[in-house]
Amino acid sequence: MKAYMTRRYWFSASHRLHSGSMSPEENRQTYGKCNNPHGHGHNYALEVTVSGQVDPRTGMICDLTDLDRFVDEKIVQRFGHENLNTLAEFKDLVPTTENLCIEIYRILEQDFRQAGIEKIRMEETMLNSFEYAGGREIRH
Amino acid sequence: MVYLTRKAEFSASHYYHNPEFTPEENRRVFGKCNNPHGHGHNYTLEVTVKGQVDQRSGFVVDLKELKDIMNREVIEAVDHRFLNEEVREFRDRIPTTENLAVTIWNWLQPKLSVARLHRIRLYETPDLFVDYYGEA
Numbered sequence: 001m002k003a004y005m006t007r008r009y010w011f012s013a014s015h016r017l018h019s020g021s022m023s024p025e026e027n028r029q030t031y032g033k034c035n036n037p038h039g040h041g042h043n044y045a046l047e048v049t050v051s052g053q054v055d056p057r058t059g060m061i062c063d064l065t066d067l068d069r070f071v072d073e074k075i076v077q078r079f080g081h082e083n084l085n086t087l088a089e090f091k092d093l094v095p096t097t098e099n100l101c102i103e104i105y106r107i108l109e110q111d112f113r114q115a116g117i118e119k120i121r122m123e124e125t126m127l128n129s130f131e132y133a134g135g136r137e138i139r140h
Numbered sequence: 141m142v143y144l145t146r147k148a149e150f151s152a153s154h155y156y157h158n159p160e161f162t163p164e165e166n167r168r169v170f171g172k173c174n175n176p177h178g179h180g181h182n183y184t185l186e187v188t189v190k191g192q193v194d195q196r197s198g199f200v201v202d203l204k205e206l207k208d209i210m211n212r213e214v215i216e217a218v219d220h221r222f223l224n225e226e227v228r229e230f231r232d233r234i235p236t237t238e239n240l241a242v243t244i245w246n247w248l249q250p251k252l253s254v255a256r257l258h259r260i261r262l263y264e265t266p267d268l269f270v271d272y273y274g275e276a
């Protein structure tokens with residue numbers, strides 16, 4: 001019996017949207033206010049959806065404390081209260097929320113063993129959100 | 141493939157009435173929503189588009205462009221309007237939330253060039269929403 005579980009986390013970080021392969025004019029035109037050289041920040045809401053068989057002994061897909069510990073150590077502490085542009089992941093990658101979603105999915109997919117990673121959903125603001133499922137189509 | 145959802149709000153009034161029904165039938169089927177003076181809602185619209193992340197910009201779609209299209213094609217047409225009287229599509233179609241979601245899809249779909257429209261989710265109240273994925 002496959003089931004899905006979604007847990008919501010928060011972290012705050014700053015970023016600047018700027019591409020080294022674009023001219024200053026093109027950067028301003030593409031990213032607008034987000035190109036401000038001093039950067040700006042968001043409170044990101046992160047939803048991690050895991051999936052798997054429900055263990056008949058525990059009634060759970062995976063132990064929530066394992067997921068919480070993993071996300072706290074590998075994601076919240078890594079990205080929270082950081083300037084994303086200064087991190088190795090974004091040395092050559094613009095830290096848009098699209099790219100941040102893909103990075104977070106990869107970290108979970110690679111090292112979280114207790115359940116399958118179904119989907120990452122991030123809210124950048126109350127009006128904008130992004131979803132990534134490892135390139136798979138998402139059935140809502 | 142990344143999915144991006146942009147939210148917007150608008151307020152509008154409507155009433156439900158089918159001229160092919162008798163007055164009794166209209167009252168029975170539509171209840172309080174049949175009041176011909178109309179009633180209103182604060183609608184929340186979620187537009188989801190999907191596409192590949194552009195390697196240079198890191199974007200699926202230019203959010204400002206999406207916001208402008210949503211404002212121009214949808215919000216200006218319906219915000220603070222009496223849908224039955226002021227929106228052409230509802231002169232001969234009942235402005236239910238289902239029909240409004242389909243209409244919004246039809247307005248937006250031809251205007252989106254970069255990313256593909258994936259879903260229209262329209263909340264009539266915080267407790268009631270409709271999803272439409274196009275005729276596929």
